[in-house]
Amino acid sequence: MNTSTLQASWRWRIPALGLAQIIAWGSMFYAIAVMAGDIAEDLGSSDAAVFGAYSLSLIISGFVAPLSGRLIDAGWCRAVLGGSSLLGAAGFALLATAQGHVTLFLAWAVLGLAMGVGLYDAAFGVLHRTVPAAGYRRAVTALTLFGGFASTVFWPLTRLLMEQGGWRCAAMTFAVLHLLCALPLYLAAIPRVERLPVPAHTVSAGRPSLSALALRRFRWLAAALALASFVVAVLSAHLITLLTLGGLPSAQAILVGTLFGPTQVLARMVEYGVARRVKAVTVGSFAFGALVMAQLALGFAGELLLLPVLFALMYGASNGIMTIIRGTVPAQLFAEVAGFGALLGSLALPSFIAKASAPFLFALLLDQGLSRFMGCSLLFCLAVLAWACYERARRIDG
Numbered sequence: 001m002n003t004s005t006l007q008a009s010w011r012w013r014i015p016a017l018g019l020a021q022i023i024a025w026g027s028m029f030y031a032i033a034v035m036a037g038d039i040a041e042d043l044g045s046s047d048a049a050v051f052g053a054y055s056l057s058l059i060i061s062g063f064v065a066p067l068s069g070r071l072i073d074a075g076w077c078r079a080v081l082g083g084s085s086l087l088g089a090a091g092f093a094l095l096a097t098a099q100g101h102v103t104l105f106l107a108w109a110v111l112g113l114a115m116g117v118g119l120y121d122a123a124f125g126v127l128h129r130t131v132p133a134a135g136y137r138r139a140v141t142a143l144t145l146f147g148g149f150a151s152t153v154f155w156p157l158t159r160l161l162m163e164q165g166g167w168r169c170a171a172m173t174f175a176v177l178h179l180l181c182a183l184p185l186y187l188a189a190i191p192r193v194e195r196l197p198v199p200a201h202t203v204s205a206g207r208p209s210l211s212a213l214a215l216r217r218f219r220w221l222a223a224a225l226a227l228a229s230f231v232v233a234v235l236s237a238h239l240i241t242l243l244t245l246g247g248l249p250s251a252q253a254i255l256v257g258t259l260f261g262p263t264q265v266l267a268r269m270v271e272y273g274v275a276r277r278v279k280a281v282t283v284g285s286f287a288f289g290a291l292v293m294a295q296l297a298l299g300f301a302g303e304l305l306l307l308p309v310l311f312a313l314m315y316g317a318s319n320g321i322m323t324i325i326r327g328t329v330p331a332q333l334f335a336e337v338a339g340f341g342a343l344l345g346s347l348a349l350p351s352f353i354a355k356a357s358a359p360f361l362f363a364l365l366l367d368q369g370l371s372r373f374m375g376c377s378l379l380f381c382l383a384v385l386a387w388a389c390y391e392r393a394r395r396i397d398g
Contacts (some may be wrong), residue, residue: 010131014139016189017123018146020085020182024118025147026154027174028057028088028111034158038167043100053105055356057112062352064116069345072125073338075193081126081186084118087111088178096171114178120147121348124327125341130191137280140327141272148265148320210337213396217333218347220393225326226350227386228291230358231379232319237359238366238375245372247303256308263316264323271321280328281394287325288387290318295383299376333394 036050071080091111098104116122124140131139161170210218235242243253271283294315301307327344334343366375 010135010139013189013191014142015146016185017126018143020081020185020189021120021123021143021147022150022153023174023177023182024084024088024115025150026157027092027177028115029119030151030154031158031170031174034155035162035167035170038162039098039104042167043098043104045101045104049101050104051359053101053108055360056105057108057115058352058356060109060112061114061116061119062349062356064113065121065348065352066342066345068117068122069125069341069343070339072122072129072341075129077126077129077193078187078190080117080122081190082183084114084122085178085183085186087114088118088182089175092171092175092178096168096175120144120323120326121344122341125344126190127327128331128340128344130193136331137328138272138275141268141275141324144320144323145265145268145272147323148261148268152261210334214334214337217393217396218343220389220396221330221333222347222350224288224386224389224393225347226354227382227389228288228322229351230354231291231295231382231386232322233355233358234362234379235315238362241366242298242372242375243301243308246301248301248305248308252305253308256305256312259309259312260316260319263313264320267317267320268324271324280325280332283321284325284329284390284394285387287318287321288383288390290314291322292380292383292387294318295376295380299373299380329394 032051032054036047036054039045040047040050068080087110091107091114094103094110095107098107120143123143127139127143128136158170161173239257240250240253243256244250248256274283291314294311297307297311297314301311326347330343330347331340334340337343362375365378370378
């Protein structure tokens, strides 16, 4: 498919990819929050074991992401994202029939493979490979607008399916959605591109070959994204606890959490509008700065709603844009680097590890008597460090 044809067609392809990404994120990333308790009770296990299996999937996905990116660079775009749907279907089918810890962990291991080849990092690589350069940044933003509704759709859908037939019914339904909805959407939306040979030595290699300058940028940016992922993962798991420890009633704490989704989508719409006038690295500075300001508001939040709401608005905007800059900032900072998909996959690895370990490590600290003040201070310091690493990465020049 030539460039002019892609320029005319990518706009209709984005909604199809977006719907498939809603299924991928909603089922593999968000639904566990609703299903975990019932899974543990049915299997005679504990929430810790269920979330341990989920953490394993995130770690596996991080190690798979670089290989996924290299295959996308070589032109295997349809095979990678299509394969993620097949793996997702297999993983949820296995989960639906799980009878103990072995099959539980095996199912989430398969789903970890699916996430490693099927979430944003892979999708951004496909867009970079198939969308004309002038439209790449807006295509990334448009795709994340769809993905922003994943939790909005799948939290209530998961609860409804569980009420009607239990968590096994929900898992099997997800398997069907991956097989009969996401897979056809990927195959229809992703254009065929020229396939290039994948040298054997690249299968186990790390990131693509980088100059000394690019390598320095890579390390600072990878550190910034990993630190930000750690903070976001902690808040995803422990925000209600941190708010209620500050004196906010649990009902109001949950209300604060509902502000994230709309704020994320609104921030992404704004980014889409300014994409042609503001550089991606400048938008990235705002995202990291907003994350710092959000932690400051959370640290001083108490019984009144004002600061928690301010936190929610700043955090939602930061998190919404942070997703976008994972694909757009590397495209600007590493414009001359060959193998963009592999680069994204390598950047994703430390972030996935941070995301997998953060909730457990922070819970361990809380169990050891970590106070709310010290916990919020830790998150604030990590956010500041992430911002500093990012600013260092964007300012390294030749």
